[in-house]
Amino acid sequence: MLAAVLETQRDVLAMTCAGLSEAQMATPAVPPSTLTLGGLVGHMAEVERAWFRRVLAGEDVPMRWSRFPGDDFGFDGPADTAYDAWYEESARSREIVAAAPGLEATGTHPRRGPVSLRWILCHMIEEYARHNGHAEVLRAAIDGVPVTVDR
Template sequence: MVTNAITTGSERAIIENTLDRNREALIATVRELSDVDARRRLVASLTTPISLIKHAAAAERIWFQRFWAGLDEGECDGYSERDEGTFAVAADESLADVIVEFERASRRSRVIAAGFDLDDTKHNPREGTVSMRWTLLAMIEEFARHAGHGDILREQIDQTAPL
């Protein structure tokens, strides 16, 4: 499903729509990849197409479930530590599984975010005092950047695929 761009209306509607469109753009980079191609390591880092989606799901949990909702790690619906483990994909996880995980985390983020005004703030040990607006914009930035990474990886994979 492609979310249509909202270009007028409330600030909140535009921000949330842009975030949803970036979530979709990230998922689009892995659509129709095989599980083997999704796990291909084409750069020196842990970045693979599937790990980008896994990392995005963790980012959703870190910012919305842990930070804004104040949940403990065990109350989250998956990995929520702020480290390289966010890129770790278990051998038995398929690309479809990881997409579902990201979509589930995104749905939960929407519910949590809806409980706060854009100007509501909390103190973050790394970032200082942040607002919900800042968090939503940071997620837009995060997912747009990773969609770009995904586009490049996908281009490499498609270019090397047999004709």
């Protein structure tokens, strides 16, 4: 159930960005904020990579854009590669979740210590839900097209 809810949140982000050009993905649409949809998608790629690959699976992979954990976590990453990175990281996250022995599987976060897959999934749902709200506002400011999500 948790994995399915997370997948729905990923779908909402994909639908929110659907049909936009690279230039639109790189547009800071709500001044004075510099946040872009591309930056937001890049952030979600970093978050997927951090929680599923680095924390849960213990993979020794560098972050894609962040210089140190928590600095900007991809918000300022290149918009032209953000969507592909997010797609790749989401796919790898799905593989890691599918291979986990159960929701009590744990990984170690450098500050929080041991965290379960259950906790990570709940955290990721919350992370997507928050940022999907931001994405919908950005999308509306870019082209006025409402995001339609079949819920």
